Amino acid sequence: MSEPVHSPGTDPGAAAAVAGIETVACIGAGVIGGGWVAYFLARGYRVRAWDPAPDAHTKLRRTIDAAWPALTELGLAPGADPDALEMAPTAADAVDGAGFVQESAPEDLDLKRALLAELAAATGDDVVVASSTSGYPMSDMATAAADPSRLVVGHPFNPPYLIPLVEVVGGRDTAPWAVSRAAAFYRHVGKSVIEMDRELPGFIANRLQEAIWREALHMVAQGEATVEQIDLSITDGPGLRWPVHGPCLTFHLAGGEGGMGHMLDHFGPSLKSPWTRLEAPELTGRLRDDMVAGAHASAGGRDMATLVAERDRAIIAVTRAVAAAREAGHA
CATH class of the missing domain: 3.40.50.720 (NAD(P)-binding Rossmann-like Domain)
Structure with a gap:
């Protein structure tokens, strides 16, 4: 490191x-x-x-x-x-x-x-x-x-x-x-x-972008999904949530009232599932605790109900804005 x-x-x-x-x-x-x-x-x-x-x-x-x-x-x-x-x-x-x-x-x-x-x-x-x-x-x-x-x-x-x-x-x-x-x-x-606190080749966002991009290329190369299916899976799926909370707070909400801790404890074993061509890190106690603490810090004191309401309002607004932009482009 x-x-x-x-x-x-x-x-x-x-x-x-x-x-x-x-x-x-x-x-x-x-x-x-x-x-x-x-x-x-x-x-x-x-x-x-x-x-x-x-x-x-x-x-x-x-x-x-x-x-x-x-x-x-x-x-x-x-x-x-x-x-x-x-x-x-x-x-x-x-x-x-x-x-x-x-x-x-x-x-x-x-x-x-x-x-x-x-x-x-x-x-x-x-x-x-x-x-x-x-x-x-x-x-x-x-x-x-x-x-x-x-x-x-x-x-x-x-x-x-x-x-x-x-x-x-x-x-x-x-x-x-x-x-x-x-x-x-x-x-x-x-x-x-x-x-950033330290140097990292590709920085933060590009490394995350590249992970999705590599997996997309693998799926196309193996005939597992088309380009259109891959793009739609993001634009009409997790991509709508990310402008609001990003991937970490999104998973924090996936844990329900138990938040990030419950999500990691419940879904942690699936990290080893061969869903992607990327090797998952070992879910150590320290990594779990860092993720839980980070989720609470990112939430900034907002409780789960507040975060859910914020997410839902924003997704509705983003969906409507994108639909309006597409409609205007076809007019």
């Missing part, structure tokens, strides 16, 4: 430090980078972008134009301007004067190492450089940087202008204040942040 790389929330002045940021640099303007550009513009920032592709500006404008109606519907920040964008000739020019840097280059480790080293050298000692990497630990990406202390992972989800989650974690040589400041900045711009 990896060692903790920082303690979340170690910079009490992080919120104040990010409040004065006016310009954000976006390095890489592909699908993810372009989504970040659109989001930062919608939050009222000036954005300097750099991408080596000769048609990067044209593609970026298309991304912004396509995203702007949704961002407008969500609510623009005062002064938000889709034209508050400058394309810089070099990465160093893009980060000059920027208060925060979001790197979204392709998932190539050597490229990431060289680019992050360049960005770290070109920015001030109070500017955080965050990488949108979807899987590499920062400890692996920061090896070429003379000063890796301000390099963090800020992993978004596609499209970054709509999906709120960002997973934030530093590397072995990242300063704790840089992680806290990155998390504070993302919260300041309206993101939902997981400030």
Whole structure:
């Protein structure tokens, strides 16, 4: 198991430090980078972008134009301007004067190492450089940087202008204040942040996504289910519950009044059932106790009846909203 790389929330002045940021640099303007550009513009920032592709500006404008109606519907920040964008000739020019840097280059480790080293050298000692990497630990990406202390992972989800989650974690040589400041900045711009305690390849959400994806591929390969059946099994099944409580609190409710403890004691043996191609961990006493304690902490004092009512209201709302969106799309 990896060692903790920082303690979340170690910079009490992080919120104040990010409040004065006016310009954000976006390095890489592909699908993810372009989504970040659109989001930062919608939050009222000036954005300097750099991408080596000769048609990067044209593609970026298309991304912004396509995203702007949704961002407008969500609510623009005062002064938000889709034209508050400058394309810089070099990465160093893009980060000059920027208060925060979001790197979204392709998932190539050597490229990431060289680019992050360049960005770290070109920015001030109070500017955080965050990488949108979807899987590499920062400890692996920061090896070429003379000063890796301000390099963090800020992993978004596609499209970054709509999906709120960002997973934030530093590397072995990242300063704790840089992680806290990155998390504070993302919260300041309206993101939902997981400030991770330790590095984990693929982070949290991607590992969970990958588990479902691998099992889906196995089922299709073995002729056990079709693509349509697999998608419907999530969209009209457990996927409706997850926006409300996520998989852990969902199983907490599955235990009834006994909660997570009863669910694990009753269904624990089924973990060894050959339902998936993934090997289940041993359900030790410590793992059981950690899951029970975690479920109670996640419930935040809400009793089972309150959680059930919350889930039911939200599922009804999500179901109606999805149905309305589909109906509008067919109109």
